[in-house]
Amino acid sequence: MHKGVKYALFTAxxxxxxxxxxxxxxxxxxxxATETSxxxxxxxxxxxxxxTLPANKEKAISLAELTQLLKSNPRKAYSYSNAQNxxxxxxxxxxxxxxxxxxxxxxxxxxxxxxxxxxxxxTQYILGNAARDGSGLISVDEFTTTMEMNxxxxxxxxxxxxxxxxxxxxxxxxGSKVSFIGSVQLNQAKAVPDSLEIIPLILNxxxx
Amino acid sequence: MKRLTIAVxxxxxxxxxxxxxxxxxxxxxxxxxxxxxNPWFVFLAETAAKKAKELGYESKIFDSQNNTALExxxxxxxxxxxxxxxxxxxxxxxxxxxxxxxxxxxxxxxxCMDREVNSKDAATSQILSDSYSACIELGKLxxxxxxxxxxxxxxxxxxxxxxxxxxxxxxxxxxxNYPDLKMVAQQSADFxxxxxxxxxxxxxxxxxxxxxxxCGNDAMAMGAYQALVAAGKAxxxxxxGFDGAEDAINSIKEGKLTATAMQFPKTIAELAxxxxxxxxxxxxxxxxxxxxxxxxxTSENIDKYIAYGKKE
Numbered sequence: 336m337h338k339g340v341k342y343a344l345f346t347a348x349x350x351x352x353x354x355x356x357x358x359x360x361x362x363x364x365x366x367x368a369t370e371t372s373x374x375x376x377x378x379x380x381x382x383x384x385x386x387t388l389p390a391n392k393e394k395a396i397s398l399a400e401l402t403q404l405l406k407s408n409p410r411k412a413y414s415y416s417n418a419q420n421x422x423x424x425x426x427x428x429x430x431x432x433x434x435x436x437x438x439x440x441x442x443x444x445x446x447x448x449x450x451x452x453x454x455x456x457x458t459q460y461i462l463g464n465a466a467r468d469g470s471g472l473i474s475v476d477e478f479t480t481t482m483e484m485n486x487x488x489x490x491x492x493x494x495x496x497x498x499x500x501x502x503x504x505x506x507x508x509x510g511s512k513v514s515f516i517g518s519v520q521l522n523q524a525k526a527v528p529d530s531l532e533i534i535p536l537i538l539n540x541x542x543x
Numbered sequence: 544m545k546r547l548t549i550a551v552x553x554x555x556x557x558x559x560x561x562x563x564x565x566x567x568x569x570x571x572x573x574x575x576x577x578x579x580x581n582p583w584f585v586f587l588a589e590t591a592a593k594k595a596k597e598l599g600y601e602s603k604i605f606d607s608q609n610n611t612a613l614e615x616x617x618x619x620x621x622x623x624x625x626x627x628x629x630x631x632x633x634x635x636x637x638x639x640x641x642x643x644x645x646x647x648x649x650x651x652x653x654x655c656m657d658r659e660v661n662s663k664d665a666a667t668s669q670i671l672s673d674s675y676s677a678c679i680e681l682g683k684l685x686x687x688x689x690x691x692x693x694x695x696x697x698x699x700x701x702x703x704x705x706x707x708x709x710x711x712x713x714x715x716x717x718x719x720n721y722p723d724l725k726m727v728a729q730q731s732a733d734f735x736x737x738x739x740x741x742x743x744x745x746x747x748x749x750x751x752x753x754x755x756x757x758c759g760n761d762a763m764a765m766g767a768y769q770a771l772v773a774a775g776k777a778x779x780x781x782x783x784g785f786d787g788a789e790d791a792i793n794s795i796k797e798g799k800l801t802a803t804a805m806q807f808p809k810t811i812a813e814l815a816x817x818x819x820x821x822x823x824x825x826x827x828x829x830x831x832x833x834x835x836x837x838x839x840x841t842s843e844n845i846d847k848y849i850a851y852g853k854k855e
Contacts, residue, residue, distance in 0.1 A: 422836020485675040
């Protein structure tokens with residue numbers, strides 16, 4: 336066989352094998368493909384925030400009772416906590432009523448009767464799994480993948496920013512009384528911090 | 544003599560049958576791991592094998608070399624060779640489901656370790672590091688370390704693995720709330736140290752002024768750090784990894800890496816082997832998915848940790 340034809344055949348074979356061996360995809364496409372398309376995390380989060388939580392709000396522990404228990408009987412206090420794993424980071428669904436002492440762009444600072452640590456109601460950074468896990472109503476076994484469950488966390492945090500906080504921010508003033516149901520993250524390996532950050536779930540200005 | 548030989552043979556066969564149906568030492572456990580080219584997975588596999596041995600079972604480790612086709616071969620071999628359970632660290636959350644289903648159909652229980660498969664029912668149980676929650680905490684630390692502003696790079700692991708995205712999403716669920724933190728590059732380095740070094744070298748050509756690097760595992764963090772050292776930027780750039788591997792722990796002690804997230808491969812591997820033992824003894828009720836906590840390790844709490852776990 337002519338040398339030129341041989342080289343041409345080899346090159347064609349090489350290109351054919353090469354073309355079928357290498358795939359170039361955008362990272363964003365791969366990421367999207369890993370998220371199961373049937374699961375609607377936003378719908379799940381909406382139902383949770385607007386129906387499941389209000390129907391189970393009596394499960395929240397009073398913030399005053401919790402802070403007192405953390406001092407007197409930490410083991411009992413942590414029996415009210417929830418998390419998806421059995422690590423040191425735990426979440427509590429808490430309720431209470433407080434007076435707004437200060438407002439800044441990140442928080443509303445509340446005075447809550449019977450609560451020694453400062454109470455910060457988060458109004459800017461709604462982060463982490465507190466909103467999802469505080470109530471203990473969401474279980475990993477409900478989901479096909481942990482990614483689905485984690486997306487619920489993200490959607491819940493976005494919903495709180497979009498639906499719970501704007502109304503509160505427009506109505507809240509210094510001296511206003513706020514009734515709240517929210518979620519608090521604590522690390523049981525560490526001492527109770529000087530200030531407790533509450534991720535709001537349900538907020539009402541009671542003397543507006 | 545011929546009759547005697549036949550009788551002996553029949554006896555031998557019968558005794559063989561009774562042994563394969565009876566005591567626990569007749570059960571075999573296959574340990575199929577995504578790669579043995581990463582010390583973390585070597586530790587996971589060896590710990591599982593050690594625990595299986597302690598529980599009285601024969602076991603064998605299979606290395607999938609991050610290749611789903613090879614993983615499929617391992618499953619077929621394990622099923623054909625009569626293994627009764629598979630302790631499994633998948634290569635691909637979606638692609639590995641069919642392997643687990645194959646084992647299930649053959650009556651072989653599969654217990655996933657660290658990485659999950661995209662199915663609620665295929666595996667008997669999935670014991671998984673809670674990567675997302677840990678990366679929320681790493682994200683908070685990253686924001687604090689960079690004082691809420693700066694340019695950063697993210698190195699992702701294998702893009703078909705759920706851990707890659709759980710880590711990335713956990714991190715971004717925090718960091719993306721700070722508009723002055725700008726991600727200038729996001730690339731996969733397949734959880735591989737050498738690839739991470741090459742990728743980082745090339746990113747540094749285009750973005751020499753970065754302030755932080757977030758990596759989906761410690762091997763990539765070490766590779767990125769090496770590239771930063773070579774570029775004379777290691778002092779300035781904060782590098783974070785994930786795993787709690789030996790070199791990362793030493794590196795945090797020496798003030799090189801800023802942080803990692805300690806997974807507990809010993810807990811995961813031992814629990815998987817224990818579940819297999821319980822399964823052989825008749826237990827059927829296992830948690831479908833069991834998230835294992837992961838802890839953030841920095842120079843402040845490094846004294847509490849050793850490679851792959853906490854000090855006893």
